[in-house]
Amino acid sequence: MITLSTRLDAVRGSAIRDLLTLTARPEVLSLAGGLPAADLLPRERIAEAAAAALHDPASVQYGETAGLARLREVLAEHESRRCGRPVSDVVVTTGSQQALDLLARVLLDPGDTVVVEDPVYVGALQVFQAAGAALHTVPLDGDGMQVDVLAQRLAAGLRPRLVHTVSSFHNPRGVTMSPERRRELAALADRHGFLVVEDDPYGLLAFDGTPPVPVAAHGERIVRLGSASKILAPALRVGWITGPAPVCAAVERLKQCTDLCTSSLTQAIAADLLADTAWFGAHLERVRTVTAARARAFCGAVAELLPQAGCTVPTGGMFCWLTFPDGTDTAALLPRALEHGVAFVPGSAFAVDATLPSSMRCCFASLPAGDLREAVGRLAASAT
């Protein structure tokens, strides 16, 4: 008999992950995944960067725990530009998921209160559950987290250590927090002494080419998480954290005993690609343009073929949120949809206090326009 830690019991398995096993069948058009489109991953440019990096013996050796100096410089510049003020504390992590996990471990004691959005990014929920946090939820609307609801709860005595938000092009809701709410959230953090974790993997995927001004532009109590996964490639496993110096120092210290350092090779590749501003600008432009066209194709198909569903209008990122005002049970719909050769994630997979039985998350980024239209057609056929 092997007994496992009781802490693990708190971690909800990912329904999405279990689902992806089912949807891996080649005949299924999957709107369920959260993977960047294979045809937009810059494989050849990465191969070029890998070949160049491997001329340097440092690219195969251990590196500093905080990250490759050159990459940290590029990221500090990039974040300073985004935030409109100098950002100097940067720790590179093994994807931004590691940043979330390390943050939770350095900031939280079991029982500490954490605010998450509802529906929630499941990867964040799992991390906070593993840390033994007491979770409170704040709902979202078309302008992102309902910061006024958070303000009311704070006024009523809620005292979170952390407030987590996917501020731009939310996963799964697709919405972006309004500028006013961003300012107000930063002000609340100052007033009530909590930290905001601004989880921002999608910000640069703004279809209009103008990434939203980060919450971190408006205050000092913001920890920002960034990722190369959606703008370069997931396999680099390069993420980063910027924020108050003591937080970054603690994350670096804990990272040392969790994986010593992130790969020197993939960091060198990421540094090369991000520092090549002409290439990176053109690459992002292509990703944005192609993804925006896919989003239009998807929403157009929904309006035409599945008019009973309400559909968020995507302005960036990868996800659209569909809601059926007729009360369609999306969890019950899923097996029928799979029979028709299309997959999505039921809203309930992202629900914390909410139930969201008549919603679903659809990823419009991974399939070409023709397949998206076909997928919506199959969805419509399964829903009638």
Add this chain to the structure above:
Amino acid sequence: MITLSTRLDAVRGSAIRDLLTLTARPEVLSLAGGLPAADLLPRERIAEAAAAALHDPASVQYGETAGLARLREVLAEHESRRCGRPVSDVVVTTGSQQALDLLARVLLDPGDTVVVEDPVYVGALQVFQAAGAALHTVPLDGDGMQVDVLAQRLAAGLRPRLVHTVSSFHNPRGVTMSPERRRELAALADRHGFLVVEDDPYGLLAFDGTPPVPVAAHGERIVRLGSASKILAPALRVGWITGPAPVCAAVERLKQCTDLCTSSLTQAIAADLLADTAWFGAHLERVRTVTAARARAFCGAVAELLPQAGCTVPTGGMFCWLTFPDGTDTAALLPRALEHGVAFVPGSAFAVDATLPSSMRCCFASLPAGDLREAVGRLAASAT
């Protein structure tokens, strides 16, 4: 004011890491590091494998949390051969340090008893401290962990959840657990219901080409940790864990929320190199031969130039343990040694209950023979 988790207070900073900052000066010959020799890292073969891997779109995408199927197959074969019985449960981790951290988190609740060797691998100590474990130590001698001492403590009522051992070519002590003790440790695990964590990054670096038979060959309650860092390259950040199915399943589940997956690219590189048995055999042979010659050069220089020091006779791995019977205080010696242009790690950096004031760890693997002799000469000059 930002308050950090109280759990972090338990984690001892790495004296070695702080020290490495001091020893990075080019005029210092460092015996302090634990890095594989730069001239033995197969950079060109890695470049070839990277180029080949990057023809496959899967190499830039997210991968399965448990690891790349092809790599897991190669590792399962490799571990089955090592252990002399079929090993099928393998989870790939971001270096074996991540395997240690995940293991501690899935197996331990705060206050659980963990046995470590004294002196200890500091990376393991930090992980168990971060998990809030109650640490008990067992001393080492020339035949590795004194399993008879452990047996006495168990008979007296000690009930550990885990017993951690670097069974082969110990870091920092350089010793290898004898075959009898390996069998006895596996039997104790069965009798008392604890798990052995057999941390084995150096086993394949046996100078005679015959890796010690793993503890895991003798029982079922052994979790084995392996690593590509010392046999291929640290920058791959590829480690692995094999052991009882429920442990591997729990590690995989927690890994999902700590970094989603290890890099598909570096896993593809590792799989390519490990599956190329002709190349891998020749590579290992070269690493072993060159490292064995360095070990001989180092020990010869100690016998000749620093005869007052007792020196373990290395039979593999990277480390030698020097002891000064005259009571030399190695921590006090270090600043003088640095003035003379040589660095080492004082024994106290690895001590848990022991104090080890007159010992030091020297890495013989990173420097060519001439530099090793010069380093020992400087050490002798600083010690007189």
